[in-house]
Amino acid sequence: MASTVVIDKAAPTRTVKYGSMSRDRTWALRWSYFFLTLFAIFSLVPPLYMLITSLKTSAEISAATNPWWVFHPTFSNYVELLTSNQFLTFFRNSAFVSIFVVTITMLISVPAAFALARMRFWGSATLATGVFLTYLVPDTLLFLPLFKMFAVFSDWTGIQLINRWYVLLIIYPTLTVPFCTWIMIGYFASTARHGSRR
Amino acid sequence: MVDVVFQPNGVARTGGLRKRASLRTALKRKSTAAFLMTLPLILLILILVIYPAFYSLHLATLNKSMQRFVGFGNFEFLFKRETFWLVVRQSCIFAISAVFFKALIGFVVAHFVHNIPAKGQRKWRGMLLVPWVIPPAMSTLAWLWLFDPSYSAFNYTLSFFGIGPISWTGDPDWARFSVILVNIWYGAPFFMIMYLASLKSVPDQLYEAAAIDGANWWQRIWYVTLPMMRNIIAITTLFSLIVTFANFDIVRILTSGGPLDHTHIFATWAFRIGIEGSDIPLGASVSLFMFPILAVAAIFILRDINKRGNEA
Numbered sequence: 001m002a003s004t005v006v007i008d009k010a011a012p013t014r015t016v017k018y019g020s021m022s023r024d025r026t027w028a029l030r031w032s033y034f035f036l037t038l039f040a041i042f043s044l045v046p047p048l049y050m051l052i053t054s055l056k057t058s059a060e061i062s063a064a065t066n067p068w069w070v071f072h073p074t075f076s077n078y079v080e081l082l083t084s085n086q087f088l089t090f091f092r093n094s095a096f097v098s099i100f101v102v103t104i105t106m107l108i109s110v111p112a113a114f115a116l117a118r119m120r121f122w123g124s125a126t127l128a129t130g131v132f133l134t135y136l137v138p139d140t141l142l143f144l145p146l147f148k149m150f151a152v153f154s155d156w157t158g159i160q161l162i163n164r165w166y167v168l169l170i171i172y173p174t175l176t177v178p179f180c181t182w183i184m185i186g187y188f189a190s191t192a193r194h195g196s197r198r
Numbered sequence: 199m200v201d202v203v204f205q206p207n208g209v210a211r212t213g214g215l216r217k218r219a220s221l222r223t224a225l226k227r228k229s230t231a232a233f234l235m236t237l238p239l240i241l242l243i244l245i246l247v248i249y250p251a252f253y254s255l256h257l258a259t260l261n262k263s264m265q266r267f268v269g270f271g272n273f274e275f276l277f278k279r280e281t282f283w284l285v286v287r288q289s290c291i292f293a294i295s296a297v298f299f300k301a302l303i304g305f306v307v308a309h310f311v312h313n314i315p316a317k318g319q320r321k322w323r324g325m326l327l328v329p330w331v332i333p334p335a336m337s338t339l340a341w342l343w344l345f346d347p348s349y350s351a352f353n354y355t356l357s358f359f360g361i362g363p364i365s366w367t368g369d370p371d372w373a374r375f376s377v378i379l380v381n382i383w384y385g386a387p388f389f390m391i392m393y394l395a396s397l398k399s400v401p402d403q404l405y406e407a408a409a410i411d412g413a414n415w416w417q418r419i420w421y422v423t424l425p426m427m428r429n430i431i432a433i434t435t436l437f438s439l440i441v442t443f444a445n446f447d448i449v450r451i452l453t454s455g456g457p458l459d460h461t462h463i464f465a466t467w468a469f470r471i472g473i474e475g476s477d478i479p480l481g482a483s484v485s486l487f488m489f490p491i492l493a494v495a496a497i498f499i500l501r502d503i504n505k506r507g508n509e510a
Contacts, residue, residue, distance in 0.1 A: 028313060029313065029314060032310040032313040032314050033314065035306070035307075035310050036307070036310050036311065036314070036322055036326075039303070039307050039310075039326060040322065040325045040326060042383065043325065043326055043328050043329045043383065043386075043387065044325060044328060045344070046329075046337050046340035046341055046344060046383070047328060047332060047337065047340060049340055049343065049344055049351060050336075050337075050339075050340040050343075053343060066354065067350075067351040067354050068351060068354075068355075107238075108238040108239055108242060109239065111235040111236070111238075112235055112236040112238065112239035114235065115231075115232040115233075115235035115236045116232075116236060119228060119229070119231070119232035119235075121228075121229035121232045121233060122229065124232070124236075127236065127240070129500065130243070131239070131243070132499075133496055133499075133500075134243050134247050136437070136440055136492065136495065136496060136499070137247055137251065137492065138440060138441070138443075138444030138465070138488060138492070139444070139446075140444045140445075140446045140464075140465035140468070140469075140485065140488065141251065141254070141444065141485050141486075141488050141489065141492075142246075142247065142250045142251070142254075143469070143473075143485075144254060144257070144468060144472045144473070144478055144481050144482045144485055145250035145251070145253040145254040145257060145482065146246070146250050147472075147473065147478070148253070148257060148478055149249075149250060149253065170246070173242065173246075174242065174246040174247060177239065177242055178243070178247075181239060
């Protein structure tokens, strides 16, 4: 409250620039760049180290040389990976899982978010809040009961879920659908506001 | 959807009674359509979130072979074990210190990014967001190599300063430090981006007014920036507290519980007991301890939503 009173007082005064202020400003800028560089190094070291190590041979990794530099860069690791059947299988699995999970998530969350944002019905506000709270439920709280549920499910139906890649198509939407729905509710609500102004 | 609602209205303009009836059916039809559209979501939440949550409550009251009801037996067993109290302490240390430093670093970095000319901000923001974009399971592997005792890049660098080789993941205290450091590295960009967004929304006149009143930088932060950012700080801290408290992958990959269970937190210990030790009920009772913090956070967030609803 006090700050708003201050604005009213300050508004009519002209903006005065002092020499010392601009000098302060350049120093503030220099310090900003200095610390930003430090933080950028901090955040980029692990991925860069990963890249550097990927270009080394095993002999160079175990040699007592400077670990921060590659002396004999080699692409043999990448060649070995891309020609091994196992890695290609893993890669295909990852691609399949992500494509299917995104498709399932979109099919469930987009209509639901549209309905929750644009069409009011009984309990829609509660459900929207509930979706957000579900998003807050940590996945680590759910993995034990889900594991047991899938074990029981395979006992009943004979469909093996545990240790199969397609179980991820059930697990991941549990985590992604509430998040996507929550984001999409915000989006649809904002577009509705623009529409009504027209 | 709008057509569906208004067409019957236009047709049934003959009698008030019929009009009201058709309106009601139209409304009913609209809400039915809306309900059908949300049905997959409701089913998913019921079957895969709410049912497992209650199922884990039920599991926690069974014995190891899951055939006999033992009531609070699992909890009594846990309270008598020293490792459990170690896990409780480590979870609290881990979550509180990691969230504190994440918030602090995020706040400071957001200020620095906000300070520099707008032209270069994009580039810096991109570089600083890298940790948050890489899947934590993979970046933690990179950290594991950096921490490696024999070929360690960190120990190599430190040896130039005459600091002896540190066993980053072997010594309990250093292992705790490493786990927290990786979590800070991973989570700080989230705070940075949230704080940067809210810093941009603070009107410049407030700072100009404060500068004219002779406020120094500390007073500007304390009396202008912090009050304006209070809401976003509260929400991000609560959210990050939940996520950090329930963290699994970083601890699991870096130390997998660490030297003598010293870096176990609730999620990793529940996994160790429940899946690896195949004592699902005991693991479920461990994981239930993550619930209170969730409930507290949910109450705060719900209160905030209601308050905002009243203001609007």
